[in-house]
Structures are given as C-alpha cells and as structure tokens.
Amino acid sequence: MNSFKDIAYTILKEAGKPLHSKEITKIALSRGWLKTAGKTPEATMNAQLVVDINSKKEKSRFIKTAPSTFGLNENFVATPPVEVKKAEKIWKISKDVSTKQKGDIAEARIAELVTLYGDTTLSCYKPISDDEGIDLIVKEKGSLKTMYIQIKSRFGDNPDEIFTATTKAAGIVNNYSMAVVFCYFDTEEGDIWDYLWFVPAPDLIKHANKLDGGKIFGFVAGRKKKESNKWDNYLIDKRDLANQIIAQMKRI
Structure with missing residues (x-):
C-alpha cells in the first residue's frame, strides 16, 4: 500500500502551504493514490501525520499548524520524491459475520x-x-x-x-x-x-x-x-x- 505520509509529503510540497487533512486526502483520491470503498480515509491520513509529529518531534517531515491542518517542517532534510502507484483491488468480509x-x-x-x-x-x-x-x-x-x-x-x-x-x-x-x-x-x-x-x-x-x-x-x-x-x-x-x-x- 502507498504510504499516507509519503503521499501527504508529495502533495504538501507541491502546494507550498499547509493543507487540511481532508484536502490532502481529496487530492490523493483524485489522483488514484489511495484506495477506498466509498468513504474517504481522512482519519487514517490525519492519524498518521499526528502520530508522526508526536513521535518524531522536530525530526518529523510535518508540522501541525491548526486542528487537522499540516504543513512541511522547514528543518527537515528532504529525501528524493517517492513514486506513488495506483491503488489495487478492494476486499470485503462476509456479511454473515455477527x-x-x-x-x-x-x-x-x-x-x-x-x-x-x-x-x-x-x-x-x-x-x-x-x-x-x-x-x-x-x-x-x-x-x-x-x-x-x-x-x-x-x-x-x-x-x-x-x-x-x-x-x-x-x-x-x-x-x-x-x-x-x-x-x-x-x-x-x-x-x-x-x-x-x-x-x-x-x-x-x-x-x-x-x-x-x-x-x-x-x-x-x-x-x-x-x-x-x-x-x-x-x-x-x-x-x-x-x-x-x-x-x-x-x-x-
């Protein structure tokens, strides 16, 4: 699966400004970088960025500028762009599971x-x-x-x-x-x-x-x-x- 953080990094770098996790996810979905069965995976995007910032502190690629809004950490040493691939097949579980x-x-x-x-x-x-x-x-x-x-x-x-x-x-x-x-x-x-x-x-x-x-x-x-x-x-x-x-x- 494509990394949510790599996808967010690519999108934020292109935007050149902080974006809400909802907007980041919307762009990723429109480009076919994220797979979804209907509902948007905004919670995953937001959570991964929050945890990355909380755990890595100043070493994170991201900063939180407002609730659910993220930008790039200017002090982070950037790595080469990550190739983002198209999403794969979607799976579902049995409807009979209680x-x-x-x-x-x-x-x-x-x-x-x-x-x-x-x-x-x-x-x-x-x-x-x-x-x-x-x-x-x-x-x-x-x-x-x-x-x-x-x-x-x-x-x-x-x-x-x-x-x-x-x-x-x-x-x-x-x-x-x-x-x-x-x-x-x-x-x-x-x-x-x-x-x-x-x-x-x-x-x-x-x-x-x-x-x-x-x-x-x-x-x-x-x-x-x-x-x-x-x-x-x-x-x-x-x-x-x-x-x-x-x-x-x-x-x-």
Whole structure:
C-alpha cells in the first residue's frame, strides 16, 4: 500500500502551504493514490501525520499548524520524491459475520499485539465472563502488576473520519489499572488499523462525553469537529500498545 505520509509529503510540497487533512486526502483520491470503498480515509491520513509529529518531534517531515491542518517542517532534510502507484483491488468480509464474532476477532487481535510486541514479556488472559466490562487481563510476567482492558471496536472498509463508541460508566473503574482500547478493524486490509486509541480509565472518565445522565460515556474521535482532537494524545501505533501498557503499569 502507498504510504499516507509519503503521499501527504508529495502533495504538501507541491502546494507550498499547509493543507487540511481532508484536502490532502481529496487530492490523493483524485489522483488514484489511495484506495477506498466509498468513504474517504481522512482519519487514517490525519492519524498518521499526528502520530508522526508526536513521535518524531522536530525530526518529523510535518508540522501541525491548526486542528487537522499540516504543513512541511522547514528543518527537515528532504529525501528524493517517492513514486506513488495506483491503488489495487478492494476486499470485503462476509456479511454473515455477527457482531459478537467481530468483537471476538478484534479482542483476539489486540491480545496478539500485546503478546508479540513490547520490551517486557506480557501475558494475556480472557475472562470467562465480561459482564464487568473487562475484555482482556494483561499481566507482566514475574510480577503481580495487572491491567484490565476493555476493547471497543468498529469494523469497516476503511477508517472512517469519525470514530464513535459508547461504554457503560458502571463498567469503568477510576483507577489506572484499567484502560480502554478503541480500535478500527479495516476489513479491506483484514487487520486492525495501524493506529488505535489507548485511554486510561481516569482519563476517559474526565474527557468522555457524559450521556444519559452520566450513565454512558461517549467517545468521539475524528476531524470534523475541533473538540474531537482532544483524543489525539492517546492515538498510538498499534505495535506500541504493549509498551504503553507497561508504562501504565508503573502508575499503579
């Protein structure tokens, strides 16, 4: 697949000025550089640029000039232009896959990511019952430190511009031993989107939208509304999830 960041770099270099992620994506789609089954992959474009800036700091090729608006970092040493190829075939999953099956698939994939990556070996356990809102129990080997993870997933043919999810307030404990993972399963790619949100429970309680008199917490992460950018600090590369959990365990 073409790199979203390389595509954005090429477009921003041509434009000579900062552009909104929506405009960058629009140009890329018009040139056939991105594949899509209908909805625009603006969230992917925005997320990749945000994470690149957050992780590389001054070494990033990009700078954020306004909400969802990006320009080129003048201090970055440019590399030769990257050749952008045409998009390939679009894939779809079976319509017979149930909601429960989708949830199980996403939870299993998150468990795999936690097990495969990270500087410290972690063990994952699936509760017999998840009626308390716990989908995954993660324990550091050789230690009694444990994290309780709730996983909220969405499935689609590309990461939508707006990611929405709700969770019962009663199932969220105001303690750093609990966190919620919000992930998007890209059915076209057959895998969890490259980026996900890892939100410690106390932070979710603080920042989430309070619905139904506070009984429901609403999570909205996207690019159409400025307030949705408040979750940008929790957006991480999926392969960094294990390390984020390990860091979180130190706060317990």
